Amino acid sequence: MALDVDGFAVLRTIGVHPHIFKAIAADTAKAACTLIAKQIAHKNTGLKAVRDIRAAIGREAFSLIMDGMSDAQIKSITTRLDKHAVQEKIAAGTARLHVLALADGSAQPTEQPQGAPRTARPKKAPPSPPGRIGYKSAGASRTKQ
Secondary structure, three states: OOOOOOOHHHHHHHHHHHOOOOHHHHHHHHHHHHHHHHHHHOOOOOOOHHHHHHHHHOOOHHHHHHOOHHHHHHHHHHHOOOOOOOHHHHHHHHHHHHHHHHHOOOOOOOOOOOOOOOOOOOOOOOOOOOOOOOOOOOOOOOOOO
């Protein structure tokens, strides 16, 4: 029989009584960073949620967690939060700073450029129907009986 534990209640208790849980202080910090990074990187976490997370945990903790994330995670977050950001900006290594600016509100997502052509996927031509195969092309021959 599996027991369901309220993880938030347990973490709240650890936070309220850190003197009791000194032996797991490092593990608690690592788990907290991992959980926050996972929430930020989640595909359904939008800009408002990222701003709420930053407000809840504070600027310094948010920056430290962002510094601990991989470049691939940061690039993914940047493209999700700012769909129309200039790709060169992301590739130039400023993606981390852009996400921090988006989170603190000093930057807003880029608007879709006016007059820019939409990127359309090339249309695939429908496959042509196979031609008839004649007996000569199949290597068959007729014999009289």
